[in-house]
Amino acid sequence: MGKYDHIRYLKRTKARTTHQCDRCKDIVMPDEYYCVEAIDDKFLHSLHAKRFCAKCHEKYGESLLFPKKERKKMTEESGPLNNFR
Numbered sequence: 001m002g003k004y005d006h007i008r009y010l011k012r013t014k015a016r017t018t019h020q021c022d023r024c025k026d027i028v029m030p031d032e033y034y035c036v037e038a039i040d041d042k043f044l045h046s047l048h049a050k051r052f053c054a055k056c057h058e059k060y061g062e063s064l065l066f067p068k069k070e071r072k073k074m075t076e077e078s079g080p081l082n083n084f085r
């Protein structure tokens, strides 16, 4: 668990330039949607924010941000996509 895990989330964003998905290494083209790691704190900015393509976000949801152990637990309890519906 990282120090800021409780305030980390994925923000859905429209790409302005190309990005590479940190999970599947797919390229996100401009005008496509992707998700970027964000921290819910105005004093904290993630300099190395992870980016994920829409496909990975659909598959894994918020669990993309968390280690394997947490991922399994989150999926069982609530489902990773609930925060986005």
Ligand SMILES: [Zn+2]
Binding pocket: 021, 022, 023, 024, 025, 026, 052, 053, 054, 055, 056, 057
């Ligand atoms: Zn991906």
